[in-house]
Amino acid sequence: MDLIADHISHRFGALEVLYDVSFTVRSGEVVAIVGPSGCGKSTLLSILGGLLQPSSGRAEWRGAPPPDSRNPLTFVFQDFALLPWCTVEQNVGFPLLHTGLSGNQRRAVVDDALRRTSLSDFRGAYPKQLSGGMRQRVGIARALAVRPAILLMDEPLSALDSQTRELLMEDFIGLLADGSMGAVYVTHNLEEAVRIADRIVVLSRRPGRIREVVAIPLSRSERGDIHAREKLLTLQSELWSLIREQAVEAEREVQHA
């Protein structure tokens, strides 16, 4: 299933946030969206996932989602968005409650999602008992439980410390390895972008428009390699040079606002 941004523009009142953004996420592809602060990355993701109506243009999808998908476009949130009154198990099963699955079927799906995220031992825990990394794992398990065609990941690692980020990044790469799931990965962290993305959409500062789309010429499995590291670093600094000047301006602007 492809996800298409078709000439999307958006404004909040007088504030123009996005301007004429168009791109396509192909089936199984991982697209990272980067750009200076306030360039409308998260807004764009909300529009793509149907949580926000764009001022003009539209988000559309083409092709067939996986036959057993219960929510083809599924978000993973920066703040995890776990229900604090539900256990890990209940949080993961939450989006299945209205799908008409029987209790047994639900349990099987939840068990599978917990296993894939190594959470089986924590099924009875409440979110407040878990570390940040574990909480985001619950968020991912919940997303996996509905068999998404495309994950919409909104800065999924930015609330975590760097060690946890590293571990979760490895998990993401593992989950996306078989190409059965695509992703739109919004981040301000270029290192994450070059590690996980097939293509990187670079947005300009506000109003965000596409400055460049950069393809990463390495498969994800190759990127762990020591030689690839260097290449990725070069790529990362090229991206940075694209953004840097505008990031400086964006930062000043934010401070003035």
Place this chain on the structure above:
Amino acid sequence: MLNRAKAGRDSPPADITTEARPVAFRGAGFAPRAGRYSGWVALVLVIGLWQLVGSAGWVNPLFLPPPSAIGLAIWKLAMSGALWHHVSASVVRIGAGWILGTMAGVAVGFAIGLSSLARGVGITFISALFPIPKIALLPLLILWLGIGEEPKIATIALGVFFSTAISVYSGVDAVPRNLIRMAQSFGVPFASIVRRVIWPGALPSILAGFRITASVALLLVVSAEMIGAEFGIGAFVLQAGNLMQTDQLLAGVVMLSLFGLAVGRLINLLETRLLHWR
């Protein structure tokens, strides 16, 4: 291979001639904790002092009956069987009034929290009607509802309704928006979001509201029982006041406050039960 530096005191101190002094601890205080017994001890002390003042004849027992006189009044009341009549009559009124007011308040509170139309209308009406002292409406309530149980229950229900509606809609407003967005992003239907996200999310405020409305119901039982009540703690307090039987009056007040304590306990229990996830 990592080059590991040795930990320990192998680098010499800067000045060997001066003696090492401990760093003074300065982080004490600012962390009050309620002791387990201090509250009870204080209570016992106050009651003891009160009794002493009464027994020693320092104040006219008419103005401040000693605890023993109050205890005796309660004892006599219990022995005559009237205590049970009074308590059960009030419990029925408080219970019925509280439940009715709470149900209406929760319904209206949710409507205000969820619908723009209800919000505009509801908040205006609540702001306009909440400050009206219910006691001023007693003659009207009597005209509308007579002097049976209905106006008594209505008095309590009215008082409970407004506080509940306000605490419920503030509770609904306080449910984190990101949880609602999350549920929407999974395509969860409206009714399910209300039941599974907004209701539990608003529950802490709703229970905090219950704590207030339970007290309001207790306060209003005295007003409610102004309406021709034969039995009831409120009626008992009113009669004792009318007859200047101050020991009985305070006995009634003690019963009301014991009632308040019991309700407070009940809500604590409910909170630990329902809000253990906090």
Place this chain on the structure above:
Amino acid sequence: MMVFARLALAGLLTLAATGMARADDPLKAKVGVLRLSSSAPVFIAQDKGYFKEAGLEIELKFFDAAQPIAVATTSGDVDFGITAFTAGLYNLAGKGALKVIGGMSRERAGYPLIGYFASNNAYAAGLKTPKDLAGKRIAVTQTGSSFHYSLGLLADKYGFKLAEVKVLPLQSLSNAAAALKGETVDAALLPVSTARKLIDDGGAKLLGWVGDETPWQLGAVFASPKTLTNRPMVTKLLGALARADREYHDVILASIKDGKAQVDDRTRPLLEIIAKYTNLPVEQVVGNCAYIDPDGKLDVKNVANQIEWLQEQGFVDKGFGVEAILAKEFVKAD
């Protein structure tokens, strides 16, 4: 609410009474009264300077219910109280906190004060005379109030038991009037001032007046034991009051026909004084004149009966009689 306010007041007054030394000029006194025409001689004595002529400087303190006056007298906030007997007053007096020194208003045939009133439905269903009140639902203000006692007297007179009547204390006159108008009680005992509007609007029917059925001593002058130690002051006050009682009796009460005082050159000045202090127009004052003994006498026998009755009902603590609450050296018995 009233109860709590009174309690708070009593508490404050205790503090004031125990803590403050009051100015001990024997000629200065405070008198607690209600703004009702049943205190008419007080207003006359004050307005026409009878107190002053007797060598007193009287400050009138106005209250909105009978009971707080008794409480304020007990606590020393006022030196004298002039109002109706209530169970609360007897309870205070029984503990020695105040003593009765003279009589004031009375229920007496021909002088409408408290009436029995029927709701329209109950009237249509056959409640036509006070005798028919047996077995009915009857609103009063408070248990142990003048209204309650009047009902007790009626029960004795017609030989029915008060227990057969459902007495509903509604705490205020407006509540009782509302219940009567709303047909939720069969009858109510109300003062003429409250009932007049109800009758004029057709909201209720008059069955009769308490004074016609069961005359009794409604009001009194009382003082705290501390005040009583100042004999000259008490004597002067009672003297000035007796002078006003006599005038009120001879001028106003003598002119009453069909329960209404006549307005003429003699009565007008006094009626205007009463109107001024009660905040009522003269037209209403004339139908509102309580009987008061011209010599300020007290119906001691009736007071004894009141105490016994209230003790029987459990509204007044047992163990004292009328003798204990009278200051005999001042009271002129009937």
